[in-house]
Amino acid sequence: xxxxxxxxxxxxxxxxxxxxxxxxxxxxxxxxxxxxxxxxxxxxxxxxxxxxxxxxxxxxxxxxxxxxxxxxxxxxxxxxxxxxxxxxxxxxxxxxxxxxxxxxxxxxxx
Numbered sequence: 001x002x003x004x005x006x007x008x009x010x011x012x013x014x015x016x017x018x019x020x021x022x023x024x025x026x027x028x029x030x031x032x033x034x035x036x037x038x039x040x041x042x043x044x045x046x047x048x049x050x051x052x053x054x055x056x057x058x059x060x061x062x063x064x065x066x067x068x069x070x071x072x073x074x075x076x077x078x079x080x081x082x083x084x085x086x087x088x089x090x091x092x093x094x095x096x097x098x099x100x101x102x103x104x105x106x107x108x109x110x
Contacts, residue, residue: 038095
């Protein structure tokens with residue numbers, strides 16, 4: 001799916017739509033990508049001269065990617081996350097990088 005197709009499922013719009021492309025494989029694993037251009041609003045002050053994607057934005061990229069696992073149940077609805085446990089980032093994400101998320105659905109509360 002490209003951004004236009006993703007917009008059919010997620011209510012997010014620019015500048016908060018943080019998934020550029022998504023594929024769902026035969027094992028129901030979501031593979032999504034967000035390409036960091038360097039023009040994003042969240043990089044403007046984080047940090048001057050050394051822009052780094054904030055961890056909370058990386059969590060939002062993951063959340064949007066995970067929501068796409070339930071894409072057929074999303075149309076016309078909002079999804080909310082109540083928490084994310086034990087999140088750790090091993091590398092910084094900077095302009096020119098592509099954040100890639102691989103997600104599987106293990107539990108769903110509707």
